[in-house]
Amino acid sequence: MKMKLSAMILALALLLCAPALAEDYHISEDNMTNFSNLLTGMMLAYEQPSEGDDAFFDMALEAIGSVSDTDLELATAILDHWRSVYLNPNYPLYLYQGEESAETLAVTNIPDSPTHAFVVLGYELKDGEMTDELIGRCNAAAAAARAYPTTILVCSGGATGDNNPEMHTEAGMMRDYLRDVCGIDEARIYTDERAMTTLENAVNTFAILREQGVQTLTVVTSAYHQRWGQVLYNAMAALQRLGSGYSAELVGNYSFPIEAPEQFRQDDRFALRQLSSMLGLPREEKPKR
Secondary structure (H helix, E strand, C coil): CCCCHHHHHHHHHHHHHCCCCCCCCCCCHHHHHHHHHHHHHHHHHHHCCCCCHHHHHHHHHHHHHHHCHHHHHHHHHHHHHHHHHCCCCCCCCCECCCCCCCHHHHHCCCCCCCCEEEEEECCCCECCECCHHHHHHHHHHHHHHHHCCCCEEEEECCCCCCCCCCCCCHHHHHHHHHHHCCCCCHHHEEEECCCCCHHHHHHHHHHHHHHCCCCEEEEEEEHHHHHHHHHHHHHHHHHHHHHCCCCCEEEEEEEECCCCCHHHCCHHHHHHHHHHHHCCCCCCCCCCC
16 A cells, blocks of 8 residues: 655554554564664665675674574565566566456465455555556456455555545455446455555455454555555565464566556565564664675
């Protein structure tokens, strides 16, 4: 979910106080700096790739593993996914192109099952109403829902926007649009109407996924937001798996194609900043590559 730059500073300040599920796994205090180093190396490998990246990652994982085998499992899950979506130039993004049913997803591993969820991430409201971008995300979600008619949808997003006196929520308006305009059965739609950031999207919707017995999920959002969102959902899945034994595997992506606003073109940095908060890493850390 995206917010205006004017609201971003406040939102980032609140990230360290973001809600967490009771069974979240917590990394060792002795590994805080090691994880910070790893995340910085991940960013540099994407923005300034070098021949030494693999050697750095090996050393970073070795340092984490010397403290905790379970921390190493978490770090490996995070790094492997980063390599897949950010460092792999051939990573496929599946794009909604206005089709009634998302037939392009047939080549993926998305199951048509009530234990699969399309998680639809919100976008800031304008004057209490949905923007064209948020409508595009909903249309993509509807196409996916028609292609996989036994799955559920989870819409996430709180009351956003500077001029929203009635406190309309992104998720509430998405649900209404999917039901009233797209014809999706409301019984299939679940909502999180509290999330104000992509990090909170992941935290809050995972609680819903667990309640509904979801085993696999697909993130539905804008194309420029897809990898950012996936990084957080993948990490939350790993944290839940290590903490409580529950997890929902990320198996697909589906995106509304739109150019990134200028302030969000370095999506990797937003992803890593929010991932750092999810992991509870101190903001004052200055990791080295």
